[in-house]
Amino acid sequence: MKMHQIWMAAATALLVQSGATFAEVQLSTSNDPNAALSASFGALLGAEKSTHDALSEADKVALATGPEAASLFGAKKSAEIEYTAAWLMAQPEPSKKLQSSPEFECLKEALYFESRGENVKGQFAVAEVILNRVDSPAYPNTVCGVVAQGNSQSCQFSYNCDGKAEVMHEAGSEELAARIAALMLQGAPRELTDGATHFHTTAVNPRWSRVFEQTASIGRHLFYRQ
Secondary structure (H helix, E strand, C coil), X not given: CXXXXXXXXXXXXXXXXXXXXXXXXXXXXXXXXXXXXXXHHHHHHHHHHHHHHHCCHHHHXXXXXXXXXXXXXXXXXXXXXXXXXXXXXCCCCCCHHHHCCHHHHHHHHXXXXXXXXXXXXXXHHHHHHHHHHHHCCCXXXXXXXXXXXXXXXXXXXXXXXXXXXXXXXXXHHHHHXXXXXXXXXXXXXCXXXXXXXXXXXXXXXXXXXXXXXXXXXXXXXXXXXX
């Protein structure tokens, strides 16, 4: 369902639910018009809250922001995404506002240093892992918190522990990482790794890989769900 359709459906649901409750109250009012008005208003508010609470998070966003804003930040259908550099570069450049966000910069940096040697699909997959961690109560609730987690001896993301300055020398790789980061932060679907929270290259065999469930193999990376 397109985001403007979700917005219309959510708004209609509120109106229908509220209208039904209003009619129900009208049939059972007393002879006191003030009491009837108060009861009707209270019932309408209750119906609106009940219907609103039943909506999904995406529907709530669509209802609150309207169809245009929702279509900008809402999830893109998987059929609209092509995991190729050509398709990525054909997309609109990330807005200045988005580029000024610390979350955007942290995700772009992580994708560049952790996965620029992978194909586009592999880079999207790494972005999924980072955002899945953000959503998990076991990890920090921001992108920057997730990618910086650890210390100089043990980092969750190895580029933070290699002792090198995070300078992006490859302009093309940086641009691809930026496009992927923008799409993922704007709600692109996470459909490649089945909820993975960990990954490693095929050249290593970390201890946790023998415990966690493997969910995907993309390029030189294996993905796992904790």
